[in-house]
Amino acid sequence: MDAPLKSLDGGRTPTAPTGADHSFIPSSFVPGQASFWRCPHCRGVLACRKETLECLTCDDHFGQVDGIPDLRIPGESWIDFEEDLAIAREVAAMDLPLEDLVRSIYARRPGWEEGLIRLRTRQVLAAPERLHEDVAGWLAEATSEEAWLDLGCGPGMLLAAAADMKRPGFGIGVDVSMTWLVVAKRLIAAHGGRPILAAALGEALPLADGTLSGVVSLDVIEHVDRPDVYLREIDRVTRPGGRLALSTPNRFSLAPEPHVMVWGVGLLPRRYQARYVAWRSGKAYDSTCLMGSFGLRRILKRCTRFAFMIIIPPVPEEEVRRFSSTKAILARLYNRMSGAVALRAIFLLIGPFFRITGVKGA
Template sequence: MTLLVESQRFAGSTDRTDLLRAFLNRHPIEMFGGVIADCRRAEESYLGDAEDRARARALMELVQSEHFDFEELIERLYDLSPEVGPEARRRQTSHLRTAEARAEIWLEALGRDTAGLGPRLDLGCGSGGFLVASARREPELIHVGIDPALRWLTVAAGRLKAAGLDGGRVCLVAAHAEELPFDAETFGSVAAGDVIEHVNDQARTLAEVWRVLKPGGRLFLASPNRLSLTPEPHVLVWGVGWLPETWRAAYVRCVNGAEYRQIRNLSWNEWQRLLNHSPFGGGRVESPRLATAELREFGGLKRGLGTLYNLLVTHGFGQFLARRVGPCFHVVCQKR
């Protein structure tokens, strides 16, 4: 017997509004575009609510059009984003296209045994790559994706539609990680890929995740390493994380003119301290291999270095070095 029939709150309904009401206990629920529940209690901090909503409306028109195309949706997203320069656009577009491949590695790290514990939350779901990969693997499971930005949730709605999952058990909710609109012990697992470095309060976010997880539930996080010897992945500038925090934004602006805000990457030692002081009481922090799809996007030399890195991290000393100066971390915690 699955949780879907074990729990009266999720008793087999395939109506998305019913599922959202069961999760959110909000009557009525404010819906955006008919598919996104807006439960934000604070303003979208990067663009502001008005601009975020305007871009989301333009994207939703494309999602709901008769001849919808996901690649066209990505291009439209960046056409509406003049603050993203040409090089950043190329890099971010490539990142979006490989999202589902990265999600497969994230799912392996999260573990297959969590599906039996109940619904899965994608914290900061962005363009929905993890939601698609997870819903394909566990179609009987309810999946909920949250993000504070309506524009990104609209892109996620488009990805779900392109994957044929827009009529399934996948719900999209606009909310902030520090104040989740869910009851305690709602989810069997939570994934947050490339998210924790962007939240306003990392400790509070971990406490909220612990609150909504069921006992035995598991959290997976992916995040860049502050002390990586590779360029900072958001702005492609070398050495950002080695500088004092108050210098970083000015340094990035000086090097390539980019804005460096709402980003707080952690080192391996900083992760240990954060987890030890969280309700989880600790967790496993490792340097993962790079996804094959990501390696294909690299040029010749970079691809060769990435392949070598994947070989090194499978060995003890290589893993030790990667935890100190490698590009990124995978973090797994369990609620005891």
Template sequence: MWLTCEGCNREFDVIDGIPDLRLSIPSWIDAIDDTKTARELSAAHLPLKELVTEVYSRRHGWDEARIARRSREVLQGSAQLREDLKSWLRPVVADGPFLDLGCGGGMLMAAAAKLQPGRCLIGIDVSMTWLVVAKKFVSECGGRPMLAAAMAEALPLADSSVPAVVSLDVIEHVHDPDAYLAEIDRVLQPGGRAAFSTPNRFSLTAEPHVFVWGVGWLPRSLQASYVRWRSGKVYSDTVLMSSFRLARRLRRRTHLQFSIIVPTVPEAHIAYFNKAKGKLARLFNAVSQSAVLRPLFLIISPYFRVTGAKVWLH
């Protein structure tokens, strides 16, 4: 099945009812393999659990324990995201449709559908494979997914067309963060709200993608070789930012009135920590919310959350 653009007469592939509107694809995604896998998974009609497991089973060099762990994270992740939707994300996406930019397997949209069955949810991701998963996940949770494969720097949406945008742990992976923010600003309605989350470059904890300490404190030019030396892992598609860099980009590329939040460690997570780590986490929660110490934690906090509203344009 193909979709034809009336403006440029270009044809776009459609898989499982999901249009592939990617104008370009980053080097870290094998476009041919991604499309082939998505088509095969769509035709297989697997139950959700088996579908997610099959995606990870195709990863080169992954053992069964790793496949099972990552599959659980996807399937159980929507429970934690429901708590986020009830707390810090509630003012952003309380009602109506919203765009989940970088939606992956659809965990956030599935969580929103559980809270409000029948809700229309817009999901855009660079991976067609994960969008096939997202369609099944959201549909089984009672939502109405509207999905498309596209680049975050070139969204297939009209100006001022969405009332809210949520993009969790995405900005550190896009090729052009400035274009990504400008596109979010373009499609967001005046008065619409946006929410982001991203790890902090200068966190005192290990880099969360590769679990190596001290990565962000090094010059950019040395980070990949340092990670390879310490862990043997590739570190080529992640660029973390400080709170100051993030705030500067938001001011320059968007019309958002925003605040940067230092999140606390959820008690649900602390419950799995050992005694010493639990005490440390609760101490962090207590002192990081102090107005006096907030500037310090904007430098060293592991993660940031950003919420904001697009100011009305006259």
């Protein structure tokens, strides 16, 4: 028989976090408790029942893998949910060191050579330390108060970095891939954090209105099927005064398209981009739709209540040091020029990447 449902706050419906006390937030899946998460269909309270979460409003049921709720609903995505779920269950059952676990996931990708697998594995494991500067810098306000969301958290690298730095805020993670969330759970714990994770779509966030003090979503907006719905969901779950931090490549950059490393993709009409990429590189170009600064500005104004700023970030010095001497000179020149107020309009047109920060109005 299922254990009776326990409220997290002494009998009332669970509410948004307040202050710095996060003791009431349960683990991602605790049978017998009300969940921090909400039904992605109706936003009703979810009760944890053995191996499932049950919506107390619409009676829908959701499963879990390794204690991580699967709150995905049917929708367009870059992954096949059933295949991802099967791999996630396999990965969760593996008794491997973290490095070997990450390597095993990349090794499943068709055509990936050992050198690329090693490179990507090292990047995942090294990312938390590399992200310290961002967490202390442009992401500081979005990750410093109450409960904040890493939307599209992947293997949990940002959440692990925040745990390293003992941020006063409490990070939770949502990603469309259950496989990477299984890795995120281990990576965050290895860095001393408390993993609170769920598999879900950015267009149907399993959170109550006004739950969050901040949302960080790095290099995600270009991959969602409905960026307008994704932004409205971010707006919905963020409280007034809450912070926003997004990043995305610029469609009209003069640099190669960073996902496929092909020049000139964004200059073409969208209907020709996939064929052009296939012709130039032999790679697929699906589930990627970059925007320029004007498009970003329009959609943010239309779909959110954030007062926002689009920033042209410099090339990080640690990356510059790995460049050839000529490329390093050009990168440092770019950094100086992109920071000039008089040249801001030009770099908003042609700069390679954007950062967007904002504060939600009432």
